[in-house]
Amino acid sequence: MIAYLQQRKQLVPLSCIALAFMILFFMWFLAAKISAIAVIVDGETQFLTASRQEVLQTLSQMELDKEAQTNLDLELRNAVEFKQVFALPSRLVPAEQLEALLAQQVSFAAAAVSIRADNQTIVSLANEEEARQVLEQFKSEYGQVEEGEKLLYLAFEQQVKIVPDKVSPDQICSPEKAYELIKTGTLNPEKYVVQEGDNLWLIARRNDTYVDEIKKANNLTSENLQPGQELIVVKTKPLLTVVAQVEGEKVEAIPYETEVVVDASAPATVRVREPGSDGEKKITYQATKKNGVIAEREITSEQIIKHPVTRVLVKGKQVVQVASRGSSGISKGVLDWPVYGPISQYYRSGHPAIDITGKTGTSLRAADSGYVVSAGWSGGYGKCIVIDHGNGYSTRYAHCNSLNVSVGQKVSRGQVIATLGSTGRSTGPHCHFEVMYNGSPINPLNALK
Ligand SMILES: [Zn+2]
Numbered sequence: 001m002i003a004y005l006q007q008r009k010q011l012v013p014l015s016c017i018a019l020a021f022m023i024l025f026f027m028w029f030l031a032a033k034i035s036a037i038a039v040i041v042d043g044e045t046q047f048l049t050a051s052r053q054e055v056l057q058t059l060s061q062m063e064l065d066k067e068a069q070t071n072l073d074l075e076l077r078n079a080v081e082f083k084q085v086f087a088l089p090s091r092l093v094p095a096e097q098l099e100a101l102l103a104q105q106v107s108f109a110a111a112a113v114s115i116r117a118d119n120q121t122i123v124s125l126a127n128e129e130e131a132r133q134v135l136e137q138f139k140s141e142y143g144q145v146e147e148g149e150k151l152l153y154l155a156f157e158q159q160v161k162i163v164p165d166k167v168s169p170d171q172i173c174s175p176e177k178a179y180e181l182i183k184t185g186t187l188n189p190e191k192y193v194v195q196e197g198d199n200l201w202l203i204a205r206r207n208d209t210y211v212d213e214i215k216k217a218n219n220l221t222s223e224n225l226q227p228g229q230e231l232i233v234v235k236t237k238p239l240l241t242v243v244a245q246v247e248g249e250k251v252e253a254i255p256y257e258t259e260v261v262v263d264a265s266a267p268a269t270v271r272v273r274e275p276g277s278d279g280e281k282k283i284t285y286q287a288t289k290k291n292g293v294i295a296e297r298e299i300t301s302e303q304i305i306k307h308p309v310t311r312v313l314v315k316g317k318q319v320v321q322v323a324s325r326g327s328s329g330i331s332k333g334v335l336d337w338p339v340y341g342p343i344s345q346y347y348r349s350g351h352p353a354i355d356i357t358g359k360t361g362t363s364l365r366a367a368d369s370g371y372v373v374s375a376g377w378s379g380g381y382g383k384c385i386v387i388d389h390g391n392g393y394s395t396r397y398a399h400c401n402s403l404n405v406s407v408g409q410k411v412s413r414g415q416v417i418a419t420l421g422s423t424g425r426s427t428g429p430h431c432h433f434e435v436m437y438n439g440s441p442i443n444p445l446n447a448l449k
Pocket residue numbers: 345351353354355431432433
């Protein structure tokens with residue numbers, strides 16, 4: 001019993017001391033920690049500071065500065081919240097450091113509109129009216145009908161919407177820039193690894209772009225390439241497709257056939273016995289065009305006005321042998337001119353073609369017989385045709401106004417394949433005429449008659 005009492009005597013003072021310590025600690029805590037503000041950006045506590053008012057003032061000053069810079073009505077993109085806490089004074093961010101710190105944590109957005117195609121934002125503009133104008137401009141330019149055509153229906157292939165959006169000021173495009181972007185497609189550069197035997201012209205051709213553009217994109221000063229070298233290639237493909245349903249009536253050429261008579265006793269040249277001439281037919285049709293190129297055409301009636309006259313050539317035997325001579329078989333006179341006219345651009349570095357100028361609508365003729373390997377819209381080339389002549393030669397006709405042939409079709413020399421125009425990256429009506437021999441570009445003037 002005595003022992004127990006003694007123990008109790010000792011226990012009482014011990015708990016008193018503990019209580020005293022706790023009270024002292026609490027008093028010290030209250031004395032050392034002061035009231036502070038935790039700044040919470042998008043749900044996460046970023047830092048502590050003394051005054052909520054100073055944070056708000058700093059944010060609105062930052063917004064005003066940015067608005068003066070961009071000339072746009074901006075708003076804060078982030079949710080900024082505050083919470084009252086107790087903290088040691090040394091942990092508080094001083095007022096003069098608030099701006100630098102906030103600049104890393106918040107950003108400002110402008111009220112804008114975005115054009116969405118199939119639920120994907122393709123471009124943002126300042127307001128709905130500008131967006132509407134850009135779309136209308138694109139629609140009317142890419143949905144143009146030709147003479148004698150009636151427009152039945154015009155729409156975008158994609159589901160196109162203009163929606164209110166909040167975007168960072170540098171994402172807002174001017175109407176001109178937005179139009180350019182929709183027309184040429186995303187300028188997302190793709191990488192191309194140079195293969196043995198490649199040249200810039202071939203790479204440009206495979207990627208629907210120009211030698212000059214590849215040189216510019218890669219800061220190339222010469223055309224010498226090393227296998228394994230990486231190049232940025234820029235493809236052009238419109239972001240929107242305008243679908244136009246048309247009904248039309250026109251007079252079309254019926255191309256003449258070419259008959260070759262081989263005469264062993266004739267001199268070693270090609271002689272024209274009968275020049276031949278195209279016939280004419282009046283057709284009515286319904287067509288679906290995508291960005292100005294016929295995707296489908298159905299002829300609803302046809303009436304022949306004039307029959308074609310067959311072209312007859314007399315070929316000396318040796319000429320045939322010369323034309324199929326093999327590796328160095330580039331021979332003058334193997335190709336016919338697709339159209340006659342002044343040359344505005346000659347074959348040179350960066351331009352592996354000749355540009356033959358003429359009036360829009362003038363017939364373009366196949367330089368030789370062969371198969372159509374490509375016909376349609378081809379980036380900067382606009383409406384374009386490539387014919388493989390089967391003897392090592394192929395020819396390209398770019399910037400056409402309309403195309404009369406389709407892929408896989410057999411064409412004969414002199415057949416009307418297209419009409420001259422100014423589609424794609426072109427500054428005026430001309431035929432950009434390229435000649436390839438065994439896959440490499442050659443000067444067309446070396447092969448033309
Ligand atoms: Zn050209």
